[in-house]
Amino acid sequence: MKHFIKAALVIGALSLSACTNADRFDNADAVDLNAQNGLNAANDINQTGLGGANDPASPQFFSQTIGDRVLFEVDTSTLTAAGRATLDGQAGWLATNSDYLAVIEGHADEQGTREYNLALGARRANAVREYLVSKGLAASRIRTVSYGKERPLEVCSAESCYAQNRRAVTIISIGQNS
Amino acid sequence: MMTKLMTAFAATMIALVSLGAAVVPAQAQEPLRLTLRDGVIEALPFALPSFQAEVAGSEQMAADISRVIAEDLNGTGLFRQIQSSSFISTPAGFGSPIEFADWRAINAQALITGAVAVNGNQVTVKFRLYDVFSGAEMGEGLQFAGTTDGWRRMSHKVADVVYSRVTGEAGYFDSRIVYVAETGPKNDRAKRLAIMDYDGANVQYLTDSSAIVLAPRFSATGDRVLYTSYESGFPRINVLDVATVGRQQLTTAPGDMAFSPRFSLDGRQVIYSLINGGNTDIYRTDLATGQNTRLTNTPAIETAPSFSPDGSQIVFESDRSGTQQLYVMSANGGEPQRISFGNGRYGTPVWSPRGDLIAFTKQEAGRFHIGVMRTDGTEERLLTSSFLDEGPTWAPNGRVIMFGRETQGADGTTALYSVDITGRNLRRVSTPQGGSDPSWGPLQR
Missing domain, CATH: 3.40.50.10070 (TolB, N-terminal domain)
Structure with missing residues (x-):
């Protein structure tokens, strides 16, 4: 039963954010969702199924309150102090919510060739994975994927956008522990 | 009669x-x-x-x-x-x-x-x-x-x-290009494999846009195409039969992700990059026997391998020196020799079909260039300059290079261009949508 509710939450979050953005737990989307819920509170029958940001066991709590992503400096895969703090939170959440699996998506900004950026994104995703494993999470729960420069979040050709695109995002889902 | x-x-x-x-x-x-x-x-x-x-x-x-x-x-x-x-x-x-x-x-x-x-x-x-x-x-x-x-x-x-x-040189007009057709905004780009005549006519799509596809590469005879696909949720290498448009995933050495494939001239071997534990190295797989050989083994990024036309050597890029540079090694691996020493970063090397030159992408001071150098790294010549040029491919006669160009900013778009190896005659190739990662096929019979 508990699992069923979590699964419903995940599916809801996936389908809603997928409409507008490839990045499934994008913060901006989540803010929009909450605003909409406020406006439609009177007649939105699904509202209670989505407003999980205050529930520490919800994916929304993971992505918004803890933070699902860490950012990197140009051409590096070294975790920053802020990144490690975020990952400490992620590690704690994943330790508590042990039925979730994680896929770490590594991304790069558009400065760089496609192949190199794919390899760089993999380094970033792996840096996150290794950190989470070092905090006690089972390596088998965490996979990595690199999108290189194929999935930018911000589209300007300036450092303000590049900084947001050089990221590793932790995507969680209810696992089939097989 | x-x-x-x-x-x-x-x-x-x-x-x-x-x-x-x-x-x-x-x-x-x-x-x-x-x-x-x-x-x-x-x-x-x-x-x-x-x-x-x-x-x-x-x-x-x-x-x-x-x-x-x-x-x-x-x-x-x-x-x-x-x-x-x-x-x-x-x-x-x-x-x-x-x-x-x-x-x-x-x-x-x-x-x-x-x-x-x-x-x-x-x-x-x-x-x-x-x-x-x-x-x-x-x-x-x-x-x-x-x-x-x-x-x-x-x-x-x-x-x-x-x-x-x-x-007195072979022509290249009766040839085809396989490339990635691109539509949609930068943060929601749809990519499909497409094939067309060298001049942009007769475009046909080989995949839909349900999964990201990258960097298709023709076999020397033009019968098959290798490319990277996210169909499985992870980058993997597919082999596509051009005549039937049937495709299947290449069984690589075990690894988290595989990309950047190329055929050997005889079409029997594939060289590619494999990612394991965040580290990217170059491998070779024999298509007939399924035998895998690891060709590089360092903590650096080794990718974009390309065979010499005689099959004896491989040029690739590595950041083992701290920045992306070009290296040449034996087709069986072993100690590579660095060939690029100019300022900036060098990537995506491609050996010319004549064997005399290597085309590459160069990044320097915020600009991208397509260039050529001799196979020992001498006589470097930059042919283009823009916000983002990358991914050169050779015309079958080794006289012309096609590549992808992306424009700057939120409304940035992609297009294919060609340029003579002298650096003259830069032209946009007419395609119905945006395009990237071209691969020039052989002169047809």
């Missing part, structure tokens, strides 16, 4: 018997020859009177074929078509005597005459090439015959013969 020959288009190429054209004796004049070694500054003027319609109803096809031949030649930047309005005379018929004086008077150095006959869905194209100042025909007249839907290929074949006879 020709009808039999018209049935098969591929490789139906016969020398015409002499039609009795009076050949003007050659004057004391150097034979027509465009030497490309150091780059041609002045384009060679040629006259191409619209091919004659030998059969009623062939007029449109004759005009279209004439136009495509001229576009091929003009598009090289090495030839320049003379406007028909300045013609003094036109040949009375295909094979009629040529009034060379009339062509010399307008400074046409080459003259191309031809005739087209359409019968049902069959078409025959005949042409002759003349060296105007020598007053002689260059090589034999030729005929191509096939079905009408192959008319663009026949035009390209005529242009290839002209190019080849005048420059």
Whole structure:
């Protein structure tokens, strides 16, 4: 039963954010969702199924309150102090919510060739994975994927956008522990 | 007697018997020859009177074929078509005597005459090439015959013969490009594999946009394409059969992700990058035996491998020195030799089909360039410069490079461009949408 509710939450979050953005737990989307819920509170029958940001066991709590992503400096895969703090939170959440699996998506900004950026994104995703494993999470729960420069979040050709695109995002889902 | 020959288009190429054209004796004049070694500054003027319609109803096809031949030649930047309005005379018929004086008077150095006959869905194209100042025909007249839907290929074949006879080098017009067709905004880009003629005509899509596809690479014979696909949720290498559009995932050495594949010249081996534990190295897989060989083994990023045409060496990029640089190693691995030493970063090396040069992408001071260097790294020459140029591919004759260019900013778009290896004649390739990661296939038979 508990699992069923979590699964419903995940599916809801996936389908809603997928409409507008490839990045499934994008913060901006989540803010929009909450605003909409406020406006439609009177007649939105699904509202209670989505407003999980205050529930520490919800994916929304993971992505918004803890933070699902860490950012990197140009051409590096070294975790920053802020990144490690975020990952400490992620590690704690994943330790508590042990039925979730994680896929770490590594991304790069558009400065760089496609192949190199794919390899760089993999380094970033792996840096996150290794950190989470070092905090006690089972390596088998965490996979990595690199999108290189194929999935930018911000589209300007300036450092303000590049900084947001050089990221590793932790995507969680209810696992089939097989 | 020709009808039999018209049935098969591929490789139906016969020398015409002499039609009795009076050949003007050659004057004391150097034979027509465009030497490309150091780059041609002045384009060679040629006259191409619209091919004659030998059969009623062939007029449109004759005009279209004439136009495509001229576009091929003009598009090289090495030839320049003379406007028909300045013609003094036109040949009375295909094979009629040529009034060379009339062509010399307008400074046409080459003259191309031809005739087209359409019968049902069959078409025959005949042409002759003349060296105007020598007053002689260059090589034999030729005929191509096939079905009408192959008319663009026949035009390209005529242009290839002209190019080849005048420059002494193989042509590249009757060839195809496989590339990634791109639509949609930067943060929601849809990518599909597409195949087209070298000039952007006849685009066909090989995949839908449900999964990201990257960097398709033709086999040397053009029968198969390797590419990277996210179909499984992770980057993996697919092999696609061009004729059937059937595809299957390549079984690589075990790894988290695989990308950047290329065939060996004989099509039996694939070299690629494999990612394990965040580390990218180069591997080789034998398609027949399934045997995997690890070719590099360092904590650095090793990717973008490309075979030398003789198959004995591999050029690739590595950041083992701290930045992306180009290296050459034996096809069996072993200690590589660094070949790039200029400022900036070097990536995506591709060995030329002639074996003499390596094309690459260079990043320096916020700009991207396509360049070439000799295989030992000397004589580096940058051919382009823009916000983002990358992913060069060689024309089958090693004279032209095609690549992808992306423009700056939130509305940035992608397009394919080509450039001569001298750095001249930069052109946008006409594609219906955006494009990236082109791979130039072989000259077709």
